[in-house]
Amino acid sequence: MFKTLKTGLVAAVAVCCATFAAHAQEVSIKNADGLTLGASLELADGKTVADGVVLLTHGTLAHNKMEIIVNLQKLLAERGVSSLAPTLSLGLDSRTGMYDCKVPATHKHSDAMVEIGLWLNWLKGQGATNVVLAGHSRGGNQTAWFAARENDPAVSKVVLIAPATWNAKGMAISFEKSHKQPLAKVYGEAEAMVAAGKGAEFMKGVGVLYCPGADVTADSIVDYYVNDDRRHTPNLLPMINVPVLVIAGTKDTVVAGLIDAVEPLADGEKIQLAVIDGADHFFLDFYAEDAADRIAEFIQ
Template sequence: MRLRDIFTLLLITMALGSGAAQAKQVQTDYEDLKLNAELVQADGSSLEEGVVLMVHGTLAHGQMEIMKGLQNVFKEYGINSLAINLSLGQSDREGMYDCDDTHRHKHTDAVDEVAHWLNWLKEQGADNITLLGHSRGGNQAAWFAAEQNDPALKEVVLIAPQMWDMKYERKNYKERYDTALQPIFNKAKKLVKKGKGDTLLKNTDFIYCEDTTVSAESFVNYYKDDERKDTPGLLKQIDKPVLVIAGTEDNVVKGLEKRVEPLADGEKVKLEVIDGANHMFRDLYLYDIADQVQALIDARS
């Protein structure tokens, strides 16, 4: 992070806390669901001038701290933004996903919902769209961009995007829940193979939720070994400029800089490492992100 004096820190912190951008709630129909999002437009700006489509992380929502904070800062920079709520299988979903609710959602659902929101933005006249994702949402954004080369999509910004390694997932699951992942996965996989993917696995540990209820299909989708869940492996497949942002104090997505650095050519793939930032890039680190996003957009023209 660049050095700023105490007075500047105080002013910006106050702005983030009390100067929230005016947001317009947007709702759209998708299959049998109502999807929600928050649209923030810069003063005197229109969507035709460009917009950032923002995807949140695991079991979160479009107004979680990093998403809301970025929307406020983007408005200061004159950048429009749409922060979506992934449905996670629930209609009209708001706020964090409740672990007491039954999990029927899939990691891959987000890819289709991103496509839906991109098309919605195009219907509103936007054809200069920057796709931004954080954490798991970073992987889902990259997955979409790697598979769908939409002309309206101009750049991709991945903030601390998910990486994937099956051995690490097994180890992490065991350490978090003191339970082996593989036997549960094998049971769920057999159910899916028999056409019983909607079978509910009760008292099961899943993602960040302990002792919850999850469908066999959902469990398999989140935990099966799929190389597309590993964001660095997708970067060369994306036919758009990609900016990857990492924090030196990120203890959630560890080793991102090491993985991405060999892939970053400074043109198609750029890597920005923000000194001192953790996984959530709080407060002034949001301005470091906005600086990089602004530079990426400016480089387009």
């Protein structure tokens, strides 16, 4: 069913602005709220966006300069594959680096699907007709969700790298451990606020995701913690109309049950599963080489 590798956004799009370093370009666009969104475009030698490109989305509260994203862009370029890696805005203008938990949270899980759409439109505006959507961790779930929902003809394939899994009971336990109060209580209060038209109001000190004690809007709480089957990425795979590659590491302790959940769905053609022996959630060091090899093989 799977192969094991054995080794060690809808809004106006602005024109590209760039600074060049080797083949890398920093590009930016505007969203409907006027926020500047940034991305790194890594072109393979002799290639343009029109020759095909991977749109690579990072994970929870992260950014496009984290190690796994930078490594994959570089390694894919060495294999003749160009890529665009955005930093999701999370509601902030020109955001860089990890999200600052001191900033009150208004962002939502669903925001990423809008921004993936924006960047896909930008790529199409640059002449791209063959785009591979890819994402890591939460970004993998958001990528899969976008692909299943939009079915854009420019999208040729989907690559999901350690995509997020979801279990309501496990999430409740994790939330209470991190935020020192029951998820059911917080979610109920947030849901009532949304129903009363107060979704944009802040719940003081409640916390969200990896930010304990953070102020967060009721809208954000409901969007992140709603018990939706689509949060469990394997459930999305049959809904995607193009070939999908899921990459998983045997030492990944973050996305529980991913390999077991995907293996029954993997037919080796429409849905493929590559298990990298020894890799953890972030595919560090030579495990990134394995992941890049598998992605390039799948694409080319």
